[in-house]
Amino acid sequence: VQNHMLQLLALVAMESPQHLTGESIRDAKVEVLKKTSIADVLLGQYAGYLSEKDVKENSRTETFAAVRLAVDTDRWRGVPFFIKTGKSLDKKETSIHVTFRKSPHLRTELGGESNVLTITVEPDEGFSLTLNGKAPGKTEATQPVTLNFCHSSIFGPNTPQAYEVLIADALRGDQSVFVRFDEIEESWKIVDAVASQQHTTFEYAKESSGPAELNAWSEKHCLKWQR
8 A cells, every 4th residue: 555556546646747757747746645644444364364474473464455545635625535455365456447426417317337447557558448328229228338448459468567667767767657755755654644543454365355344344435346
């Protein structure tokens, strides 16, 4: 959460930087993190973690976290941000899902889910936009329609790996995607606010989607995780 997840949140929520330079981009990310706080959290630890090598027999270290965050800026005030991450889950994927508000002018009898923009970071880099399309026929029924872009499908299997991109940027002196010290400091302030409190750590099975308590936690926040 402290490193990768909050970096992704900062990239999504930051305002347009003054310039497309490393310093301006990182300034914009830091400003977001200064306004970010954790509103609610659910923690877990996979069954068998205490038997792992070098783990203390009474360790309370969490291996799973579901987090609701708030970003107190004019653009995002009142908009919830959710993060879910963990070890030994049923799949390994890094993705961002932006759920759009439903239009107040839609006919309620048409139903349908909200439109969703999905940005996949790994394993299959790309993005998709899921919209509600009218089904063929005389009825007004709609069904989800997904528009897909897959980077490797267009540009072939030689898509650079993450660290290849970082090394190339370092050689060019481009610091845009590198984390600056004040960004690290602000992200730790966010996480430390939770670490200093007492939270129940729920057990979950390996190769599962997380603790069973996640269902009730998600319902409390009217949240439907994208799969």
